[in-house]
Amino acid sequence: MVEGKFTGRFKIVKSTADHLILNPGGIVDYRFKRTKELPETCRRRNTKKEKSFETNFKAFWETFDKNYAFFEERNLNWQKVYNNYLPKVKKLKTKREFALVLQEIIGKFKDGHINLEIPDSILENQSKSKSVESSITKDHIVSAIDSIYLKEINSYNNGVIKWGSVQDSNIGYIRISDMNDFANYVPKEYQNTAKFDSIYNLSKYSAEPLEQFQDEINGINRIMKKVLIDLKDNDSVVVDLRFNGGGYETVALRLLSYFVSEEKEIIKIKARIENGFTPAQKISLKPETKNPKKIYLLISPVTASAAEIFALGSLRYSNIEILGTKSAGIFSEILWKKLPIGWEYSLSNEVYMDREGRPYEKEGVPVDYELNYPTERFKFYKSFYSNNKFSDLAIEKVLKGDFSD
Structure with a gap:
């Protein structure tokens, strides 16, 4: 120390x-x-028994049993899983078979924060499922938004944040693509080049974790001051998180602080323990601006994790209205564990709540104005096209000022 x-x-x-x-x-x-x-x-000491599939399965099951916070929300009878799978595990012969069983169990949760790290050599012969991805990608969508709807576009750190104004209006636009990679590691001349990632990662992984977090905050403070200066003459601002899958919660809340002017308690967090939950920690947001603009926050079913924490905190502020469709409903920090066999896995053990103590796991952050986006990622992307013509209903709604629905 x-x-x-x-x-x-x-x-x-x-x-x-x-x-x-x-x-x-x-x-x-x-x-x-x-x-x-x-x-x-x-x-x-580790013994042969410690490495048996039965012992590893029981360790996996018991860890979830004592730490996972959302069996009820995910509609999963965990004792029934134990009863159904233990006899199968006892008959397994190979690590590959065991890995497939754990993957099958994890699939029942439908929780994006549950991961299982299995050595590639164990599953190297596993057949790849055919891709169901649409030919329309996120890059296609954001590129179309930029070219059709925006003017005076600026970008930072390979587009982790882009900003400008909406065509034929006095409305600003900010798209935040991730809740990480805001550190000011890369010189201007290497922004948006093939060398960006290697330069950024060299600096990032040379720093200790606490320094990395502080570098992120310093980067946000630097770039957001420029963003707000550039958009100072706009009457209102669209903040687009529809394509943001998460990152660091500290990044999310520091970004949110630049759109509000009042210090408020915004979130409560408690963690699952063996016999219940810890006392809730209360999280307050300190503002970084004195004169906030009207904010139209855009979210979608793709908006997840730390991006949802931004949206959850926004519920406390009257100058922020939310458009789109409710977010993914995956909030918890990832709790990593290791099986006796050596494989690492993660689970969700924290409950994020609003000030009144209401949780939003699985159900997601609600919207003020519903746009009925499909919940499946690639159907969501496809929804921007009608008869091969691109249209962004959220931006159109803000432009028209039509919030009657």
Whole structure:
């Protein structure tokens, strides 16, 4: 430990003989209580039994049983999963068979924050399912928006944020594509070039995690001041998160702070523990502007994770109206674990709520004006075309000022 850091990954918030509070650079503090001794499973050496499929399945199941927060929301009877799959696991012969069983179980959750990292060699002969992706991609959509609807377009960090004005109007437009990669690592001459990623990643991974988080915040502060200056004469601003799949929650909330002028408690967060939940931590937002504009926030079923946290915080502010279709409903930080066999996996164990304590997992952040976007990603992209003609109904609605529906 050096100057309040814990191996560069955690900031020490508070430390006593029996308690430790750490922050990993996010908005949630993690509290630890000293135990009298290590659990028995941590004290014993790995044995052949530890590597058996049955033992690994039970470890997987028990970890979810004690930590996963959304069995009810995801309509999953976890005890029934155990009863149905344990007999099958006992008959397995290969790691590949075991991996396929775990993948099948994970598929039942329909939770985008559950991952299973399996060595490529184990599944190298697995047949690839045929792609159902449409020929229309996100890049096609955003390119069409830029060319048809926008003028005076500016871009930062390979388009992680783009801004300009809507044609034939006094409305500003900001599209935020990710909630990461805002650090000011890349010189101007290498922006939007093939060298961008290599230069950015070299600086990013040379820094310790806490430094990376601070670099992100510094980058946001720098670029958002320019964005707001460029859009200062616009009457209102469209903020487009429809294509944003997430990133860092700290990035999301710092960005939101540039569109509001009041400090408010916006979010509560609690975590699943074996016998219930932790007390909720209250998150407040400190504004970075004194004179906020009218904001039209665009979201879709593709809007996920940290982008949803931006939208969730927006519910507390009267100058922000939300258009589109409810977001993906995947909020929790990812809790990573490791099986005895060595495979890493993740799960959702945090509940994000609004100020009144209402959770939005699975159901997503609601909208003020519904545009009925399809929930499937590629059908969503396709919805921008009618008879091969491109049209953005959200921007059209803002241009017309038609919010009667």
